Structures are given as C-alpha cells and as structure tokens.
Amino acid sequence: MTVKVGIPNALLYYLYYPLWQAFFNEIGVQVVTSGKTTKDILNKGVREALADACVPVKLFFGHIMEIKDHVDYLYIPRVVCVNRKTVYCPKFLGLPDMIRHSVTGIPPIIDVRMDTRQGHFALLKAYLEIGKLLGASKISVFQAYQKANRVLGRYNNLLRNGWNPHEAMSLLSKPGAVLEKPPNLGLKFAVLGYPYNIYDSFISVNLLEKLRRLGVGVLTAENISPISLVLQKNCGLPKRLFWTFSDLALKAAHFLFKRGMVDGVLHLTAFGCGPDSLLNKFIEFEAKKHRNIPFMTLMIDEQTGEAGISTRLEAFVDMVKRRKEALACQK
Amino acid sequence: MPKITFPRMGESYRAFKMLLEDLGNEVVVPPRPSKRTLDLGIRYAPEFACFPLKILMGTYLETIEMGADTIVTTGGVGPCRAGEYAMLHHKILKDLGHDIKMIVFEPPRLHPVNFIKNLWALNKSGVSIRGVVAHIRRAWRKLQAMDKAEQLSHVMRPREINRGDTTRVYRKVLGWIDQAYSFEQIIEAESAAMEALGSISQDSKRIILKVGIVGEIYVLLEPASNLEVEETLGNLGVEVERSMFLTGWAKDNTWSETTERLTVKEAASPYLPELVGGHGRDSIGNTILYAKRGFDGIIQLAPFTCIPEIVARTILPRVSKDHDIAVLTFFLDEQTGKAGMTTRLEAFVDLLRRKKLFGRGAEPLTG
Numbered sequence A: 001m002t003v004k005v006g007i008p009n010a011l012l013y014y015l016y017y018p019l020w021q022a023f024f025n026e027i028g029v030q031v032v033t034s035g036k037t038t039k040d041i042l043n044k045g046v047r048e049a050l051a052d053a054c055v056p057v058k059l060f061f062g063h064i065m066e067i068k069d070h071v072d073y074l075y076i077p078r079v080v081c082v083n084r085k086t087v088y089c090p091k092f093l094g095l096p097d098m099i100r101h102s103v104t105g106i107p108p109i110i111d112v113r114m115d116t117r118q119g120h121f122a123l124l125k126a127y128l129e130i131g132k133l134l135g136a137s138k139i140s141v142f143q144a145y146q147k148a149n150r151v152l153g154r155y156n157n158l159l160r161n162g163w164n165p166h167e168a169m170s171l172l173s174k175p176g177a178v179l180e181k182p183p184n185l186g187l188k189f190a191v192l193g194y195p196y197n198i199y200d201s202f203i204s205v206n207l208l209e210k211l212r213r214l215g216v217g218v219l220t221a222e223n224i225s226p227i228s229l230v231l232q233k234n235c236g237l238p239k240r241l242f243w244t245f246s247d248l249a250l251k252a253a254h255f256l257f258k259r260g261m262v263d264g265v266l267h268l269t270a271f272g273c274g275p276d277s278l279l280n281k282f283i284e285f286e287a288k289k290h291r292n293i294p295f296m297t298l299m300i301d302e303q304t305g306e307a308g309i310s311t312r313l314e315a316f317v318d319m320v321k322r323r324k325e326a327l328a329c330q331k
Numbered sequence B: 001m002p003k004i005t006f007p008r009m010g011e012s013y014r015a016f017k018m019l020l021e022d023l024g025n026e027v028v029v030p031p032r033p034s035k036r037t038l039d040l041g042i043r044y045a046p047e048f049a050c051f052p053l054k055i056l057m058g059t060y061l062e063t064i065e066m067g068a069d070t071i072v073t074t075g076g077v078g079p080c081r082a083g084e085y086a087m088l089h090h091k092i093l094k095d096l097g098h099d100i101k102m103i104v105f106e107p108p109r110l111h112p113v114n115f116i117k118n119l120w121a122l123n124k125s126g127v128s129i130r131g132v133v134a135h136i137r138r139a140w141r142k143l144q145a146m147d148k149a150e151q152l153s154h155v156m157r158p159r160e161i162n163r164g165d166t167t168r169v170y171r172k173v174l175g176w177i178d179q180a181y182s183f184e185q186i187i188e189a190e191s192a193a194m195e196a197l198g199s200i201s202q203d204s205k206r207i208i209l210k211v212g213i214v215g216e217i218y219v220l221l222e223p224a225s226n227l228e229v230e231e232t233l234g235n236l237g238v239e240v241e242r243s244m245f246l247t248g249w250a251k252d253n254t255w256s257e258t259t260e261r262l263t264v265k266e267a268a269s270p271y272l273p274e275l276v277g278g279h280g281r282d283s284i285g286n287t288i289l290y291a292k293r294g295f296d297g298i299i300q301l302a303p304f305t306c307i308p309e310i311v312a313r314t315i316l317p318r319v320s321k322d323h324d325i326a327v328l329t330f331f332l333d334e335q336t337g338k339a340g341m342t343t344r345l346e347a348f349v350d351l352l353r354r355k356k357l358f359g360r361g362a363e364p365l366t367g
Ligand code: SF4
Pocket: A054, A055, A056, A057, A089, A090, A091, A092, A194, A270, A272, A273, A274, A275, A276, B307
C-alpha cells in the first residue's frame, strides 16, 4: 500500500501545493488534500484552535481535523524563510508545534525546517530529509526535487500571467487545456492581502467571484513580476516588513499606486492578524498620497456574512465607476 | 535643546532619566500609563496592534504634549512586531503633524555603527568614551538595585501582617534608590532598601503559594498594563516570581533548584524548538522550569493578539498536563477590567490552595 501524506488546503497551500504534490508523487507517495474550505471545516477549526488565534490559523486547524484520520503522515513543514530576507509570520514558525501539542489523535507530522538563511542548499537538504523519512533513495529525491521545482516554475509563470492559483493548478494538471481568459472588464482592482485569504473562496466570502460579477478585473501580488516588487526596496521605510507575505503586499501596494495601474485597491485582512495591524496602516498611508485611486479595507472573520461584504463591495465599485466616468467627462 | 523621552516600563525610567541627563540631555519623563494614555493610544494606533504598541502610542502623545521632541527607543530584527513599532509610531506621529525625531537603537551586535551613531547623538555634553561607559554602568547598577527591591517585595507582600505595608515601604525605598547618584550611594541605597523591606513584620506561619509569571516582556514589566497583577496576587497570599527583569532573569535560582540544570531554551525545545519571536518560547520553557522547582501554578500574561504568546498558549495546556502544573492565561487589552481579573485570580488561587492542601490533580485552567 502506498504511503499517504496529508496536505491541508490552507496557508502555504496556495503557493506551494504544485511543488509539494509533484515531489511526493515522484517519490511514490500519495498526497491527500483536505479539499476546499467548508462551513464544517471552519467550525472544526474554531472549536479546536485557540479563540485568540487569527482566522487563517483556525482554518488550518480545521483542515487538519478534516484529513488527520485519513493519512499516514501530516505534512506541516516549518517554513521559516525561503528568500534569505524575510521570514514567515511567527505563527507559521510554530505551526507544527501548535498542531502536535494541541490536537489529539494525529498521525506523525513531517515538520522539516526550511530556512534558506542557513545556506543555498537548505531546501534541498530539507527535501532529502523528507525522502529519508519516507524511505526514498537519495537519487530519486534529487530527481523529484528538480522536477517539482520545474513544476513550481511553470505554476509561478501561470500566476504571473494573471491566473489565480485554482486556475493555475487546473491548467498544470491538464496540460493543453484552455481556460477562458476573463473578459477584459472595464475596471481593474488590486486585491492585496495574504494568498490564503484571497484565494480561499469560503473565508473571503467569494470576493474574487463577486468582483468578477461586478465587472471588475483583479490583480494580486502574485500576478506581479517579482522584480518589480524587489525594486520597491523598503517602500520608503527604515526597515522592510519582517514577514514575507506582508512585505510582498506592501511592495505590491507601492508598485500599483505609483504606476496607477488599477482603478481601486482593496486590502483583505483577517480578524486578529498581527502583522496586518502594521501592513494595513502602511498601505493606508500610501493610499493617502494617491487620492486618485480609492482604497478600502475589508476585514473577514469567522462570522463574515455574504450580505455585509456584498453591500460594501457594490458601494465601493459604484463609487469607483462614477469617479472614472466623471474623470472621463472632464477630459 | 531637544527634549528627550523614551518608553516607560515599570520603574526603569528612573535609571534612564539619570543616564540621559548625565549625557547632557533634557528629559521628559513618560508618565505612568493611565486611562487617558490608553484612550489616546487606541484612537491613533491600529485596532489590532498589540497592547504595548497602543500604550506606547498614547505615552508618546502625552510626552509630546509635555514638550518632548525626540524619542529614544529600541528596534529589533524580528520575527515579531516590536522591531517595527518605532517606524509605525513615527509615521503615525508625523501624520498627526508632530515633527518628532526618533532615535532607534538596534541590537548593537548586529548594527554596531547604528549603536555608536545613536550614542553620539545623545552625548550632548561631549562626555569621553570612558565617561559614557561609567554613566551606563551606574545606570545599570541602579536598574539592578530597583529590580532587587522589587523581587524582595514579591517575597514580603504575601507574608506581611499589615496589608499594604510592603507596597508602602517599596514606594519609599524606590525613592531612596532614585535619589542615589554615585555608585557608592546606589549600593548604599540598595542595602538600606533591602533592610527596610526585610524588616516588614511578617506572619511566618502562613501557608504561602508560589506562582511563576511568564509572558510577554512589556506586560510583565509595566504594572499599569497588567493591572498590578503581582500586587493582587501578593495580597492573596501568593509569592510571585516573575520570569523576566530588565537586568536579567532569575537564572541563579533556576540553576541550583533543578537537578537537570536546564536552560529555558532546552526546557522548551520538546514543545517549541523554534524561536517564534517575542518571548513565546520562554513562556513555555519557564513554565516547565517553575514546575520542576515545585511551584504551585503559573500565570501567563500576554497582550491581546500577541503572536508568540498565542503560539505558546496553544501549547501550554499540554505542558500543564505533562508537568502537572496549573496555568492561567490573561490576554490583556484596554478592555481588561481589574474586578474581572481579580475574580479569576481568586478562583485560581483557591484551586491552587486546595491542591496544595489536599493534593488533588491540577486541572489546567484555560485563559
Ligand atoms: S500573517 Fe496574520 S493571518 Fe497570517 S498567520 Fe500570521 S497572524 Fe494569522
């Protein structure tokens, strides 16, 4: 029987799943995911996690509850740093420990540490460790790692080309398939925030779909080329934001505001998020300098209702539309 | 001349004031955080900013009203938010129209140039390097003296016969230490303080519970932010030992009382091997060390939305079970009320007392 490794559809899933899946499959391990977030998963997470934790971490707990009984291992790598500069939110850093010590009846956890500040081969070493644990030969791990990285490269390319993770993943799995490009809509918004909030259609209350229906095209930090982001340096601050996703979001905000590439900017933030308390304020300060591009913060929590978000979104879109029309008339 | 202020943490301002004045600066002493401080902080800091950031925001605004135009504070390299407080505070203050200078001390080991540059900027009267070092040593000694007095007050308070004696004497001796200037004077004031505190009349027959306090540094060190939890516990007959002081940790005790000679980090590593910023890992390690030393219970103090303490708190119930020690957590913010806190503390102390007297198993309390 093949070994089954469980990967929760939460947090880093949205950026690294294609790599992980390719890697595990290549070394002959079956990957089981927890599927899309559901009401039930959210409830489980809320029950299992600390009340003071942020929603995404609660969801992570929920997804763990969903798969823990169906797999031989849970894959919760301790991803600390992958770019030698920024680290992930401290909650990511303690993720395997939080799960291990607070959820009962869990299978063994694969919690290899990934920190590229420890040297160029830190990631390869981490995967070798995983391979060893699962009984794969070094050669096969090496090959799997290279293949997985190629898959990740293709995935990232798809993201840069404007697909969202769900679309990109299905394009990857069905080579040759053609997805309908979203029609060129009249308005374009930047949606900033963490991938695990933006692309989890349940917790974001279907934000992306809603915008599409309102005739708004969406640009996220993942759609922007990394070089343009790096060029933002520290965004005029004495230090960069310490956390990878926050740093990227702020850079994306600066880039988009400066270029004036979008008609509006939304920041999607989760209730109880620590880093966002800084990030949101810094984006707000930048927005103040660019009054021509309207900015709105949307906060989600475990009780966010369809209705509330829809009304606010519609009002915002309407406002942006009217402004744009008014500007067009003036010209 | 610029007027300098800095964050307030407990009584430490006395030493920092002395040091800055020795270097020739005019100092605006940050007032003790009050309701107004919190109101200001909440109004201008982001909603989910951690509690210390909000209090400091309020404090800065108050000191600016008092004429301060330069803020000296610390930076940091992460992974937690404290290292970025300064730049957020600075931006918010600027946005409010306050043209403030921020002098941010980064860890000297990583940023030696920054350290020297900042020190230079603060050295208004051009003291020689030797002189600066001497001033710093004296300020440090003052901090140590105050920490020692505070530690002793934690031992005396639960045993005092007349309620309030310890707090009264403690206030008084702080004044002595505050007045002391030269190295000899500080040492003299310290021994006088220890003697005064030690001679508070005490009831030696009382059964005293021992509780360790762990958590995030700011809410541990600033009594106004933790609603004087140590005093409340002392009055309930509990001797507290706080895991953190500005001048160091209660390491000596720890080493001699546990046979394994574990460090905090080693103790924590089976549960949390990773540094998660702030003092999350210390909270776990110290809990285990206190349990090994036979303490009756642990209180974890954490700011609302504090990332490392949330990680620690998620793991602590397991630690509590494995090491048979009760843990009570307080997530503190502007809405925490003293009455509610006291009720929960009384229930906790009751439970610990029953366990001590009748030896019942600890039920891990949740926070
Ligand atoms: S970045 Fe925010 S939302 Fe994400 S895990 Fe950390 S606290 Fe939670």
